[in-house]
Amino acid sequence: MSENKKVIGEIKELLTHNAKSYMMYAALLVIMIVFQIWTGGLFFTAGNISNLFNQAAYVAVLAIGMTLILILKHIDLSVGYVAGLSGAVAAILMEKAGVNVWLAILIVLAMGLVIGFIQGSIVTKIGVPAFVTTLAGMFIFRGLLTRSLSGTGTIVIDDPAYKALCQGFIPDIPGNTSGIHIVTMIIGVLLVAAIVAGQVKARNNKIKYGFQVTSFPVFVMGMAAVSVVILIVCWMLACYRGIPVSAVIVGVILAAYSFMLSKTRLGRYIYGIGGNEQAAELSGVDVKKVTLFAFVSMSVLAAVAGILYSSRLSSATPTAGNAFEMDAIASSYIGGTAVSGGVGKVTNAIVGTFVIMSLTNGMNLMGIDISYQYIVKGIIFIIAVAFDIRSRKIMNN
Numbered sequence: 001m002s003e004n005k006k007v008i009g010e011i012k013e014l015l016t017h018n019a020k021s022y023m024m025y026a027a028l029l030v031i032m033i034v035f036q037i038w039t040g041g042l043f044f045t046a047g048n049i050s051n052l053f054n055q056a057a058y059v060a061v062l063a064i065g066m067t068l069i070l071i072l073k074h075i076d077l078s079v080g081y082v083a084g085l086s087g088a089v090a091a092i093l094m095e096k097a098g099v100n101v102w103l104a105i106l107i108v109l110a111m112g113l114v115i116g117f118i119q120g121s122i123v124t125k126i127g128v129p130a131f132v133t134t135l136a137g138m139f140i141f142r143g144l145l146t147r148s149l150s151g152t153g154t155i156v157i158d159d160p161a162y163k164a165l166c167q168g169f170i171p172d173i174p175g176n177t178s179g180i181h182i183v184t185m186i187i188g189v190l191l192v193a194a195i196v197a198g199q200v201k202a203r204n205n206k207i208k209y210g211f212q213v214t215s216f217p218v219f220v221m222g223m224a225a226v227s228v229v230i231l232i233v234c235w236m237l238a239c240y241r242g243i244p245v246s247a248v249i250v251g252v253i254l255a256a257y258s259f260m261l262s263k264t265r266l267g268r269y270i271y272g273i274g275g276n277e278q279a280a281e282l283s284g285v286d287v288k289k290v291t292l293f294a295f296v297s298m299s300v301l302a303a304v305a306g307i308l309y310s311s312r313l314s315s316a317t318p319t320a321g322n323a324f325e326m327d328a329i330a331s332s333y334i335g336g337t338a339v340s341g342g343v344g345k346v347t348n349a350i351v352g353t354f355v356i357m358s359l360t361n362g363m364n365l366m367g368i369d370i371s372y373q374y375i376v377k378g379i380i381f382i383i384a385v386a387f388d389i390r391s392r393k394i395m396n397n
């Protein structure tokens with residue numbers, strides 16, 4: 001009995017000291033349960049969960065890049081229309097110029113790189129504030145998007161390979177007639193195994209070097225909870241059509257950026273600059289190069305987001321990109337990126353993305369007017385930022 005009380009006490013202490021980290025998971029769970037009830041069970045259907053992944057893909061990609069920018073205490077307001085313009089250029093190249101789909105994608109990604117380099121250079125070399133630079137970029141790219149589609153209007157994209165990027169699903173084992181997507185379940189099991197192995201290794205390393213860790217029972221409960229959630233989601237997807245290709249694309253980008261931030265010198269530089277730019281510069285960090293990298297990275301990811309969005313719609317429209325940057329910024333802050341910079345995780349930004357997109361998805365299922373959707377998003381956003389500021393004041397005291 002005393003052992004149980006000890007474990008319960010440890011869990012309470014863990015939740016208290018990590019309230020900010022766990023709050024977004026609690027918020028996501030509450031949102032999903034509420035919409036499951038309000039929609040009469042439509043939210044937690046296999047088809048809707050799959051649709052949610054596709055809806056969230058472009059925002060998730062933007063949120064990953066935006067997290068780096070916000071950690072560095074900058075902002076990029078142009079990403080929405082960079083994404084919209086990228087989708088339009090891809091559509092024009094494929095449907096009007098007859099360019100091969102993969103070459104068109106490479107051209108669009110290169111365009112994103114050039115845009116990021118130009119904007120990043122204006123910020124780092126000329127010294128124009130990021131807010132001003134990217135606000136100007138937002139106007140410029142919105143104008144270019146409108147101009148590029150002025151003669152044709154919406155361009156319908158017919159290429160099946162392009163549409164599969166945000167409408168397709170990973171293939172299953174040939175000849176499978178069970179009704180369950182076996183490859184999806186295999187991936188789910190492998191993902192759980194990789195996460196558990198990684199967490200066990202990290203825990204053992206902390207013990208080896210004398211860092212404090214949670215007790216073994218609490219650690220096991222945490223891993224069990226994560227594993228159950230992953231396997232349930234994979235089971236739901238397997239009962240439908242499997243894992244969406246868009247989820248794989250986001251997963252690869254997320255893994256690459258998570259590794260970069262947590263395991264490389266560049267990642268340490270990004271956190272160091274965000275925490276104290278002057279100290280980082282005095283330590284020999286090339287602040288301008290790291291900042292330039294972040295802006296180039298952001299614009300390339302905006303190009304990827306534009307490709308995913310136009311792929312999902314099977315078209316490029318003059319309104320694409322509108323308020324994309326707001327969803328990306330909100331996702332990063334809801335995911336725990338500090339308003340003051342220096343703190344943030346791309347994995348948490350993905351959770352923030354699902355908070356935002358679950359709200360959108362649930363309200364769409366209920367037929368709620370778009371005006372009320374913006375109001376709700378705004379309320380959630382301000383609550384998240386206020387909670388971040390309040391929790392930091394408590395920690396500092």
